[in-house]
Amino acid sequence: MASPALISETEQWKDLKQHVSEIQTTHLRDLMNDVDRCQSMMVEHEGIFLDYSRQRVTKETMGKLFKLAEVAHLKEKIEKMYSGEKINSTENRSVLHVALRAAREKEIYSDGKNVVPEVWQVLDKIKDFSEKVRSGAWIGATGKPLKDVVSVGIGGSFLGPLFVHAALQTDAVAAEYAKGRQLRFLANVDPVDVARSIKDLDPETTLVVVVSKTFTTAETMLNARTLREWISSSLGAGAVAKHMVAVSTNLPLVKDFGIDPANAFAFWDWVGGRYSVCSAVGVLPLSLQYGFSVVEKFLEGARSIDNHFYSAPFESNIPVLVGLLSVWNVTFLGYPARAILPYSQALEKFAPHIQQLSMESNGKGVSIDGTPLPFEAGEIDFGEPGTNGQHSFYQLIHQGRIIPCDFIGSVRSQQPIYLKGEVVSNHDELMSNFFAQPDALAYGKNPDELLRDKVPDHLVPHKTFTGNRPSLSILLPSLSAYDVGQLLAIYEHRIAVQGFVWGINSFDQWGVELGKSLATQVRKQLHASRVDEKPVQGFNFSTTTLLSRFLEVSLSLNMLFVCYYVYSPFMKAIKRCKNSI
Numbered sequence: 001m002a003s004p005a006l007i008s009e010t011e012q013w014k015d016l017k018q019h020v021s022e023i024q025t026t027h028l029r030d031l032m033n034d035v036d037r038c039q040s041m042m043v044e045h046e047g048i049f050l051d052y053s054r055q056r057v058t059k060e061t062m063g064k065l066f067k068l069a070e071v072a073h074l075k076e077k078i079e080k081m082y083s084g085e086k087i088n089s090t091e092n093r094s095v096l097h098v099a100l101r102a103a104r105e106k107e108i109y110s111d112g113k114n115v116v117p118e119v120w121q122v123l124d125k126i127k128d129f130s131e132k133v134r135s136g137a138w139i140g141a142t143g144k145p146l147k148d149v150v151s152v153g154i155g156g157s158f159l160g161p162l163f164v165h166a167a168l169q170t171d172a173v174a175a176e177y178a179k180g181r182q183l184r185f186l187a188n189v190d191p192v193d194v195a196r197s198i199k200d201l202d203p204e205t206t207l208v209v210v211v212s213k214t215f216t217t218a219e220t221m222l223n224a225r226t227l228r229e230w231i232s233s234s235l236g237a238g239a240v241a242k243h244m245v246a247v248s249t250n251l252p253l254v255k256d257f258g259i260d261p262a263n264a265f266a267f268w269d270w271v272g273g274r275y276s277v278c279s280a281v282g283v284l285p286l287s288l289q290y291g292f293s294v295v296e297k298f299l300e301g302a303r304s305i306d307n308h309f310y311s312a313p314f315e316s317n318i319p320v321l322v323g324l325l326s327v328w329n330v331t332f333l334g335y336p337a338r339a340i341l342p343y344s345q346a347l348e349k350f351a352p353h354i355q356q357l358s359m360e361s362n363g364k365g366v367s368i369d370g371t372p373l374p375f376e377a378g379e380i381d382f383g384e385p386g387t388n389g390q391h392s393f394y395q396l397i398h399q400g401r402i403i404p405c406d407f408i409g410s411v412r413s414q415q416p417i418y419l420k421g422e423v424v425s426n427h428d429e430l431m432s433n434f435f436a437q438p439d440a441l442a443y444g445k446n447p448d449e450l451l452r453d454k455v456p457d458h459l460v461p462h463k464t465f466t467g468n469r470p471s472l473s474i475l476l477p478s479l480s481a482y483d484v485g486q487l488l489a490i491y492e493h494r495i496a497v498q499g500f501v502w503g504i505n506s507f508d509q510w511g512v513e514l515g516k517s518l519a520t521q522v523r524k525q526l527h528a529s530r531v532d533e534k535p536v537q538g539f540n541f542s543t544t545t546l547l548s549r550f551l552e553v554s555l556s557l558n559m560l561f562v563c564y565y566v567y568s569p570f571m572k573a574i575k576r577c578k579n580s581i
């Protein structure tokens with residue numbers, strides 16, 4: 001019998017739907033008393049410890065979720081991804097970010113061709129180039145070594161590398177390799193971001209890496225032209241060859257831009273932008289900053305999870321478990337959001353990366369064959385490192401809306417501090433919160449307990465916590481480059497699991513295109529109004545009003561600017577002349 005078009009039409013889905021009412025009668029306070037249940041919800045891989053006992057699930061729920069995975073053909077879909085089948089059907093592409101971190105001797109095929117040798121060719125080129133730059137063998141146009149790097153790119157060509165950079169910055173090994181060097185990112189087309197990215201940098205000692213899969217993204221290309229101007233106005237047009245390199249799948253456009261193709265680092269259509277941090281997109285800027293050997297460890301970490309995800313049984317497969325639990329929370333329990341709460345400042349850019357990875361991948365309204373989904377898929381991801389988040393939005397999580405939380409912590413700190421006389425080390429202080437918060441969410445505090453604690457009657461409702469708020473905890477051994485690679489791959493695969501079960505295409509992003517085309521229309525109008533004084537037309541009343549006001553106000557501000565800078569020195573000069581007569 002052919003499988004139903006939508007997963008929601010299967011018996012396994014309907015069974016889970018019915019099971020929801022049973023779960024609604026439970027409370028985590030009681031579920032947590034069942035040690036056998038809790039033990040079955042703890043999983044370990046290479047020192048990474050996942051505890052999902054604070055999810056609103058029983059063993060029975062998990063059994064039903066595994067059955068759902070079976071009927072969704074999760075295993076087969078994972079295999080198809082790894083074997084290079086074109087599972088991104090709307091773009092007719094393979095989805096092979098796992099090939100980016102495959103071992104040199106591995107064989108992975110797309111279109112009948114083993115892609116691993118090409119991957120390693122680029123990695124070897126990056127190793128060679130980054131060593132030349134770092135050692136000073138590659139020098140700038142004026143003969144100085146290049147010590148600073150600005151990576152220009154947006155979306156997937158920015159967020160993943162930024163996350164890894166932020167995570168490695170305080171790792172002792174990586175930091176040692178980065179001494180005397182700076183890596184900055186320029187993503188937003190806002191000129192303020194340009195100013196920030198080059199503040200105090202000297203073009204003579206700076207290398208600009210233009211990162212764009214398509215090499216057509218408007219923001220990136222304008223920023224790249226702006227930095228090209230920054231370099232050539234200071235060092236001459238010829239300096240671009242020494243001070244600008246590119247990462248792209250579109251090498252002809254790299255050449256047209258004026259970057260020597262010999263200084264371009266390729267990647268491929270089978271790498272989605274948001275899954276590209278392990279390609280030259282991340283590996284080049286990060287190797288320039290930390291050296292290739294450190295970045296190789298990051299790739300090895302991701303590879304260890306790739307192997308685990310491919311081969312571990314679902315019951316002990318970390319990405320599969322967390323992916324199925326997300327499906328359960330979003331679609332069956334109806335919790336639309338998830339908070340990502342890393343208890344380390346080193347992971348401060350993790351949530352923004354996951355935001356794009358998850359929301360661009362799974363923010364879809366139709367199944368892979370185009371049928372509208374009769375259920376909610378995708379989720380809203382946000383987060384902040386603990387304990388900053390605690391002093392910001394945790395109030396809502398504790399007593400307002402129910403938001404399933406991912407607590408992510410590490411056994412060892414990257415920067416341990418032990419102060420004499422303190423009760424605990426600084427890391428233990430931080431981690432006390434990591435352990436306490438999930439229990440506060442799960443158990444809550446009921447009025448009886450409060451009265452026993454002699455809380456005045458009128459404050460009891462305000463101090464009551466319903467509890468029963470789900471979370472999961474991931475405890476990593478440390479936050480080395482290897483661990484960071486593992487964490488990244490867990491989330492990449494988790495998102496794929498969600499999409500595979502929901503039956504959507506997690507690897508296209510048609511929604512983003514609409515905004516891009518409307519911006520093109522506005523850009524044309526701004527040009528026509530400013531240069532040829534054309535009236536605003538072709539937009540709705542609201543946009544016409546906003547645009548007209550923007551043009552009018554900026555015109556008057558420009559006039560003021562001209563008066564101040566041109567007229568006032570002119571007037572002062574006349575005054576000086578008069579005085580001297």
Ligand SMILES: O=P(O)(O)OC[C@H]1O[C@](O)(CO)[C@@H](O)[C@@H]1O
Pocket residue numbers: 154155156157211212213214215216217220273274360509512
């Ligand atoms: O690398 P590119 O082609 O400049 O694209 C940047 C980003 O734009 C998007 O297409 C949309 O945000 C992302 O998927 C991608 O990561």
